[in-house]
Amino acid sequence: MNTTLIWIIVFFFGHWYLSLFTQTFFNHRYASHQMFNMSKTWERVFFVLTWAFQGSSYLSPYTYGAMHRQHHMYADQLKDPHSPRHSKNLWHMMWRTKVLYSRMWHEKIKYNPRFIKDLPQWWSFDKFADSWGSRVGWGLVYIAFYVLMISVIGDGSLWFLYFLLPIHFVMGPFHGVIINWFAHKIGYVNYKVKDTSKNLFPVDILMLGEGYHNNHHANGSDPNFGKRWHEVDPVYVVIKVFNKLNIIQLKKK
Numbered sequence: 001m002n003t004t005l006i007w008i009i010v011f012f013f014g015h016w017y018l019s020l021f022t023q024t025f026f027n028h029r030y031a032s033h034q035m036f037n038m039s040k041t042w043e044r045v046f047f048v049l050t051w052a053f054q055g056s057s058y059l060s061p062y063t064y065g066a067m068h069r070q071h072h073m074y075a076d077q078l079k080d081p082h083s084p085r086h087s088k089n090l091w092h093m094m095w096r097t098k099v100l101y102s103r104m105w106h107e108k109i110k111y112n113p114r115f116i117k118d119l120p121q122w123w124s125f126d127k128f129a130d131s132w133g134s135r136v137g138w139g140l141v142y143i144a145f146y147v148l149m150i151s152v153i154g155d156g157s158l159w160f161l162y163f164l165l166p167i168h169f170v171m172g173p174f175h176g177v178i179i180n181w182f183a184h185k186i187g188y189v190n191y192k193v194k195d196t197s198k199n200l201f202p203v204d205i206l207m208l209g210e211g212y213h214n215n216h217h218a219n220g221s222d223p224n225f226g227k228r229w230h231e232v233d234p235v236y237v238v239i240k241v242f243n244k245l246n247i248i249q250l251k252k253k
């Protein structure tokens, strides 16, 4: 295969999976649902990794955590920060989520104490990671890599690969919308719940287990999102390894 193509594929999926891993492991399962504990030092290590891997679309574990708790509490009701039921299309829901996230980040919305209890905080770092300087800086890194690989040392006839760049810029929200829109619209259900959550894929490698969204809505504090024999949750495997290595401590059920 063409070397330029191989490098771009490695870079694209490297960014895809590393960004998604920090989102599901740190923002979602640790910060928002507190499925396991970790020391302050490890917490800071994962703050930095979250910044490095999410890059231009860094999501503050604090703000993400609070907003996501609101989603579980009010799933598909009017107070849900993102529900396909209350948005006319996918873009409208994304924009609504973005506006709410920014307002919560600037604390213009008074947080319900339930939504912020024990959320990880590292304000000085969060401020830096969420700044425009950091976001634009990461954007330039992605552009530089593509320019180098396609136009400088690589195969210029693959110029259309530049169209992948916008996905890199908004990788976090891109993953968010796959779950928050599609996993509330299409798929199958294992559990009768009050909301529209669905399991998007019978085998979810693409979204690292996040696609078993109906299972997750039914068992909000369970670190294993896979429930049936074919529903393998790759991040749960990592969680068990981290637990064995004492990087994290899984909570007893």
Ligand SMILES: [Zn+2]
Binding pocket: 028, 032, 033, 068, 072, 216
């Ligand atoms: Zn959740």
Ligand SMILES: [Zn+2]
Binding pocket: 071, 075, 180, 184, 197, 213, 217
């Ligand atoms: Zn949901």
